[in-house]
Amino acid sequence: MTADHSISQDKEGQALLSIVIPLFNEAGNLTKLYDELITVLPAIKLPWEIIFSDDGSQDSSWEEIELLHAKDHRVKGLRLSRNFGHQYALLAGLSCSRGDAVVSMDADLQHPPEMVPKLVAEWQNGNKIVHTNRLDPENISFAKKITSKLYYKVFSFLSGVKIGSGMADFRLLDRQVLNNVLCFQEEGLFFRGVVQWVGHKNTTLDYACRERFAGASKYTLGKMIKLARTGITSFSTVPLRIGIFIGIITSLLAFGEMVYAIAVKIFTDTATPGWASAVSIVSFLFGILFILLGIVGEYVGSILIEVRRRPRFLITEQVGIQNKIQDYRF
Ligand code: UDP
Numbered sequence: 108m109t110a111d112h113s114i115s116q117d118k119e120g121q122a123l124l125s126i127v128i129p130l131f132n133e134a135g136n137l138t139k140l141y142d143e144l145i146t147v148l149p150a151i152k153l154p155w156e157i158i159f160s161d162d163g164s165q166d167s168s169w170e171e172i173e174l175l176h177a178k179d180h181r182v183k184g185l186r187l188s189r190n191f192g193h194q195y196a197l198l199a200g201l202s203c204s205r206g207d208a209v210v211s212m213d214a215d216l217q218h219p220p221e222m223v224p225k226l227v228a229e230w231q232n233g234n235k236i237v238h239t240n241r242l243d244p245e246n247i248s249f250a251k252k253i254t255s256k257l258y259y260k261v262f263s264f265l266s267g268v269k270i271g272s273g274m275a276d277f278r279l280l281d282r283q284v285l286n287n288v289l290c291f292q293e294e295g296l297f298f299r300g301v302v303q304w305v306g307h308k309n310t311t312l313d314y315a316c317r318e319r320f321a322g323a324s325k326y327t328l329g330k331m332i333k334l335a336r337t338g339i340t341s342f343s344t345v346p347l348r349i350g351i352f353i354g355i356i357t358s359l360l361a362f363g364e365m366v367y368a369i370a371v372k373i374f375t376d377t378a379t380p381g382w383a384s385a386v387s388i389v390s391f392l393f394g395i396l397f398i399l400l401g402i403v404g405e406y407v408g409s410i411l412i413e414v415r416r417r418p419r420f421l422i423t424e425q426v427g428i429q430n431k432i433q434d435y436r437f
Pocket residue numbers: 128129130131132133162190191192193196212213214215217323324325326330
């Protein structure tokens with residue numbers, strides 16, 4: 108990658124803060140977010156840059172970014188050639204950030220801008236990563252609460268990497284950690300897992316999640332399932348081994364049934380159990396077999412995508428960013 112990851116300091120030798128915001132069709136939120144950020148940022152007493160990473164928006168988000176840049180050159184933007192998904196839009200934005208500390212946050216104002224100075228203060232206290240934990244608002248649906256809790260429990264169990272259900276991609280990373288993360292050249296980069304995996308001194312701040320300011324959620328059910336699947340396949344191979352355990356258990360059961368059938372034949376006059384039980388066992392096992400084949404297929408598919416080594420994002424336009432940005436792995 109051609110972007111310069113060296114620590115960037117302004118003329119007075121002060122550290123620089125980057126705020127990276129991936130977005131998809133968020134035209135109604137950008138000016139409001141910028142206005143709120145510039146009200147809180149003087150508190151950090153550091154120079155800063157805001158990088159909007161437009162994930163192929165079809166509304167006027169890019170025009171908004173250009174207007175904000177024209178008004179304030181500390182606002183920069185890059186535009187992906189299509190919708191590559193939140194994680195890759197975030198990766199693209201992080202790849203061209205130059206700050207000594209980098210905050211990532213959503214564009215819909217659910218991540219409160221007033222938290223940014225608090226994240227920076229924890230960084231100045233020596234933390235290399237400042238995670239955030241969303242305190243679930245009262246209005247969050249029961250189904251969403253339960254599925255997200257359950258998913259992160261299963262994820263932590265399978266991968267051994269602990270992630271809380273309130274941890275989204277709202278956090279601060281020190282430049283050293285970010286450079287570590289940018290070295291991860293894998294397909295399906297799952298930031299939530301990777302930033303836990305890299306270790307380093309860290310802390311977590313709670314925050315009250317706000318209502319989305321304008322528009323509707325851009326995380327469709329399909330995108331959510333894709334993120335959940337990528338998280339598991341990129342962090343754990345345990346699902347591939349489920350077949351071994353099921354195989355052992357079912358062979359033991361089958362062996363028991365065989366012994367039972369022989370014993371019934373030898374020692375009693377009763378006829379051996381009929382076809383109904385045999386059919387139900389066979390169809391049950393076929394069901395399991397197809398599920399396991401599907402799991403293997405998921406992993407084989409991931410390997411195929413990985414070996415193709417296609418870029419994880421492509422940039423079509425950029426404002427305020429001098430270097431030519433491209434995927435770190437090229
Ligand atoms: N986002 C993105 N690309 C996508 C989907 C979402 O860049 O394909 C951005 C979105 O604009 C927002 C952030 O990712 O800034 C989180 O998405 P959203 O707020 O829709 O998710 P939710 O909060 O509903 O889970």
